Amino acid sequence: MRQSTLFTKTRKNAPADETSKNAEYLIRAGYIYKEMSGVYTILPLGLKVVQKISNIIRNEMNAVGGVEMQSTTLQSKEVWDKTRWSDDVVENWFKTKLKNDTEIGLAFTHEEPMTAMMKNFIHSYKDLPVYPYDVRTIFRNEMRAKSGIMRGREFFWKALYSFSKNKVEHDEFYEKITQAYKNIFNHVGLGDKTYFTFASGGTFSKYSHEFQTVCNAGEDLIYLNEEKCIAVNKEVYNDEVLKDLDLNKSDLKEVNAVEVGNIFSLGYKFSEPLELNYKNAEGVEEFVFMGSYGIGITRLMGTIVEVLADGKGIVWPESVAPFKVHLVLLGEDVEVKNKAEDLYNNLIAKNVEVLFDDRVGLSAGEKFADADLLGMPWRLVVSKRSLEAGGFEIKARNDEAGRIVTENELMSLIS
Amino acid sequence: MRQSTLFTKTRKNAPADETSKNAEYLIRAGYIYKEMSGVYTILPLGLKVVQKISNIIRNEMNAVGGVEMQSTTLQSKEVWDKTRWSDDVVENWFKTKLKNDTEIGLAFTHEEPMTAMMKNFIHSYKDLPVYPYDVRTIFRNEMRAKSGIMRGREFFWKALYSFSKNKVEHDEFYEKITQAYKNIFNHVGLGDKTYFTFASGGTFSKYSHEFQTVCNAGEDLIYLNEEKCIAVNKEVYNDEVLKDLDLNKSDLKEVNAVEVGNIFSLGYKFSEPLELNYKNAEGVEEFVFMGSYGIGITRLMGTIVEVLADGKGIVWPESVAPFKVHLVLLGEDVEVKNKAEDLYNNLIAKNVEVLFDDRVGLSAGEKFADADLLGMPWRLVVSKRSLEAGGFEIKARNDEAGRIVTENELMSLIS
Numbered sequence: 083m084r085q086s087t088l089f090t091k092t093r094k095n096a097p098a099d100e101t102s103k104n105a106e107y108l109i110r111a112g113y114i115y116k117e118m119s120g121v122y123t124i125l126p127l128g129l130k131v132v133q134k135i136s137n138i139i140r141n142e143m144n145a146v147g148g149v150e151m152q153s154t155t156l157q158s159k160e161v162w163d164k165t166r167w168s169d170d171v172v173e174n175w176f177k178t179k180l181k182n183d184t185e186i187g188l189a190f191t192h193e194e195p196m197t198a199m200m201k202n203f204i205h206s207y208k209d210l211p212v213y214p215y216d217v218r219t220i221f222r223n224e225m226r227a228k229s230g231i232m233r234g235r236e237f238f239w240k241a242l243y244s245f246s247k248n249k250v251e252h253d254e255f256y257e258k259i260t261q262a263y264k265n266i267f268n269h270v271g272l273g274d275k276t277y278f279t280f281a282s283g284g285t286f287s288k289y290s291h292e293f294q295t296v297c298n299a300g301e302d303l304i305y306l307n308e309e310k311c312i313a314v315n316k317e318v319y320n321d322e323v324l325k326d327l328d329l330n331k332s333d334l335k336e337v338n339a340v341e342v343g344n345i346f347s348l349g350y351k352f353s354e355p356l357e358l359n360y361k362n363a364e365g366v367e368e369f370v371f372m373g374s375y376g377i378g379i380t381r382l383m384g385t386i387v388e389v390l391a392d393g394k395g396i397v398w399p400e401s402v403a404p405f406k407v408h409l410v411l412l413g414e415d416v417e418v419k420n421k422a423e424d425l426y427n428n429l430i431a432k433n434v435e436v437l438f439d440d441r442v443g444l445s446a447g448e449k450f451a452d453a454d455l456l457g458m459p460w461r462l463v464v465s466k467r468s469l470e471a472g473g474f475e476i477k478a479r480n481d482e483a484g485r486i487v488t489e490n491e492l493m494s495l496i497s
Numbered sequence: 498m499r500q501s502t503l504f505t506k507t508r509k510n511a512p513a514d515e516t517s518k519n520a521e522y523l524i525r526a527g528y529i530y531k532e533m534s535g536v537y538t539i540l541p542l543g544l545k546v547v548q549k550i551s552n553i554i555r556n557e558m559n560a561v562g563g564v565e566m567q568s569t570t571l572q573s574k575e576v577w578d579k580t581r582w583s584d585d586v587v588e589n590w591f592k593t594k595l596k597n598d599t600e601i602g603l604a605f606t607h608e609e610p611m612t613a614m615m616k617n618f619i620h621s622y623k624d625l626p627v628y629p630y631d632v633r634t635i636f637r638n639e640m641r642a643k644s645g646i647m648r649g650r651e652f653f654w655k656a657l658y659s660f661s662k663n664k665v666e667h668d669e670f671y672e673k674i675t676q677a678y679k680n681i682f683n684h685v686g687l688g689d690k691t692y693f694t695f696a697s698g699g700t701f702s703k704y705s706h707e708f709q710t711v712c713n714a715g716e717d718l719i720y721l722n723e724e725k726c727i728a729v730n731k732e733v734y735n736d737e738v739l740k741d742l743d744l745n746k747s748d749l750k751e752v753n754a755v756e757v758g759n760i761f762s763l764g765y766k767f768s769e770p771l772e773l774n775y776k777n778a779e780g781v782e783e784f785v786f787m788g789s790y791g792i793g794i795t796r797l798m799g800t801i802v803e804v805l806a807d808g809k810g811i812v813w814p815e816s817v818a819p820f821k822v823h824l825v826l827l828g829e830d831v832e833v834k835n836k837a838e839d840l841y842n843n844l845i846a847k848n849v850e851v852l853f854d855d856r857v858g859l860s861a862g863e864k865f866a867d868a869d870l871l872g873m874p875w876r877l878v879v880s881k882r883s884l885e886a887g888g889f890e891i892k893a894r895n896d897e898a899g900r901i902v903t904e905n906e907l908m909s910l911i912s
Contacts (some may be wrong), residue, residue: 089564089627115614117576118601123614124567126629132567135849143677152539152547154532155570155634156651161532178593178603180650181640186533188593188603199530199538203504212504214541215882219634221571235572235595245504327871412739 085439090125092452101303105230107396111455120235130404135379136217138269139240142262157187161198164355174222176398188221196243197352207362210251215242231384237367238379246371263343271399281315286349299388305334340385357440396457397479405437408458412446412465422464432497500854519799520645522811526870535642535650545819549634550794553684554636554655557677563630572602576613579770589638603636612767624775630657646799653794660752661786678758686814696730696771701764709754714803720749755800763787811872812894823873827861827880837879847912849854
């Protein structure tokens with residue numbers, strides 16, 4: 083993509099009320115735009131990141147048997163009445179009304195509508211297990227929203243709901259999706275900072291599990307055993323739990339962390355009140371055993387920025403970067419410009435994703451500052467000086483200095 | 498995809514209150530699920546259709562310079578106050594409130610937020626033209642919603658907004674996107690029934706233009722000149738307009754139609770009140786000249802069903818079908834089953850999209866009825882009889898009878 087055709091621009095400053103690093107950098111670089119507190123437009127470069135993260139998640143969900151669908155934002159009160167419609171139970175509902183004054187809700191999750199819908203499709207043990215999932219926008223009426231895209235009033239997530247015959251079948255899937263989650267956080271570049279964390283369970287399970295990424299801006303406190311690669315959320319940090327998990331206080335480190343994913347055994351919590359049952363192989367009616375599994379996609383994007391950015395801007399891992407290469411043309415010399423244009427076309431022909439800074443009237447310093455702020459993995463400079471030195475200057479975003487490569491060397495390095 | 502792993506099932510009947518053909522078939526076939534009137538969950542097969550239509554639209558939008566982004570659902574009152582916040586102006590707003598009692602709206606369109614946002618990015622004539630677009634969910638609080646997914650309270654659309662230096666630049670783009678829209682409706686199989694239609698304009702243009710698909714279930718009345726391939730919407734059907742367009746009443750046919758797309762010259766309607774201006778080449782401030790261009794994606798899906806379905810079910814054009822081939826295995830014979838499994842794997846290896854009806858315990862009649870209802874372009878039967886006759890029976894959805902082909906013949910026909 084030519085930077086000259088991109089309507090967004092880098093900014094010197096984020097809005098004054100924006101205190102989080104992720105929002106500051108993402109706004110300044112033109113990835114997102116703030117509509118109101120906790121509500122951000124995803125700009126073209128940001129959408130590319132959201133799509134890359136979403137597709138990494140989709141691949142892992144499909145691999146464990148997930149089937150993608152798209153549930154609705156508008157929610158029927160009837161479906162929720164038996165469980166969580168009351169604002170005393172769920173305080174961050176957004177609600178609105180139809181013209182005939184019927185109250186409706188805006189989706190903050192989908193356990194209830196999924197369970198109600200599945201009554202149409204699940205009747206026999208032959209219909210189980212099934213794993214529908216959603217990649218969609220979620221709405222939560224947060225009292226405060228000060229963490230940028232790490233806690234939005236409107237945000238993207240992936241949510242999968244599992245419907246199993248019984249606890250044994252459920253537990254097998256729970257193991258599989260735990261591994262799928264680990265693959266996802268490894269793939270997006272947060273694997274070494276993300277810990278499998280024990281958190282509060284419910285009626286049907288001792289614990290739920292969170293994936294917590296160690297990060298100063300995190301709103302959670304966890305107690306981390308680095309050697310065992312597990313952690314305990316503050317909410318269940320007590321002697322009984324530590325004993326149960328065979329952990330010693332002295333081996334644990336208190337750190338701030340961001341909950342980037344969670345997995346939850348729901349058991350019959352929703353299938354019982356909403357009467358989702360099936361006939362087992364013996365012809366006896368049983369309730370379906372459920373689980374739910376979330377990943378905040380925009381939160382993950384914000385966490386990647388928080389954890390990996392440096393003083394100059396964002397540092398995207400290659401797996402989620404909007405473009406692999408930021409090709410920077412310096413100067414107005416026609417010969418240099420032609421070389422840059424050729425290189426741009428050759429990279430595209432090799433299916434390399436390139437952002438081409440073809441803007442005129444900017445200094446080398448301005449272009450380099452923008453490249454650092456935008457954070458593509460590779461900066462590739464074409465200038466009179468680079469051509470005289472025998473080619474193009476390539477520099478990884480995290481390296482201090484670049485080096486000159488020929489086009490052949492470049493292609494074998496990049497594509 | 499194996500049909501046995503798909504959690505949806507076909508149904509004998511749609512909900513009793515569902516009167517439209519599109520919703521009846523789409524619900525019975527398991528493409529959508531009704532949450533409430535005008536609000537439908539998009540099930541896995543339906544999501545594939547939505548994605549195919551969306552990608553056809555994206556390709557055409559990108560080709561005319563469109564850049565995709567993702568705007569927000571939650572809308573700030575401040576942005577809309579100067580134009581259309583009042584329910585007297587827009588009667589189908591959904592509105593809700595933040596915890597601090599601030600009123601906010603749910604997106605029914607995005608001219609205002611787009612215009613407000615562009616003030617951050619458009620300053621000079623060098624920044625123009627730009628063409629951001631959205632593929633997203635839209636919310637409209639319709640009094641009645643009885644046309645299935647052709648008029649939803651929550652629905653998918655594509656909306657592009659054009660920002661041009663002046664009317665001349667705008668008109669050039671308007672021509673281009675008109676052609677892009679024609680390409681889209683051709684591509685999804687509605688080209689021969691979709692007419693460029695003159696409708697009411699605004700302060701800055703005599704007419705807007707709609708793309709109307711002739712269809713009995715359509716809510717609009719248009720006056721059609723088949724020879725000239727244009728139509729006039731009832732709302733501007735009068736002597737003056739007919740004279741202006743050089744049309745004679747006697748050559749026009751009154752028909753019902755569905756508005757599947759519209760294009761609109763907005764001029765300064767939003768840039769003036771929201772103060773979106775730029776410095777022209779002479780250094781003089783001018784307002785940006787705008788346009789907007791919508792296509793209802795779920796409406797288009799519904800219209801395809803309405804227009805092309807027959808008495809047995811849906812008939813998808815290949816371009817939007819969830820799968821190209823519906824592979825139907827008949828009987829429980831192991832040898833036949835193995836042949837079908839091999840064929841399934843071979844088709845996938847050739848990148849053919851296949852839905853494999855591997856369900857057991859259903860009669861041939863039941864499987865054929867489901868295949869007709871689901872509407873894939875090709876039905877491919879593997880049975881003892883087909884193997885004895887020398888191969889597999891292939892039948893186009895619209896053909897009465899199939900014919901036997903060998904695997905080689907099949908592959909050259911299909912892939």
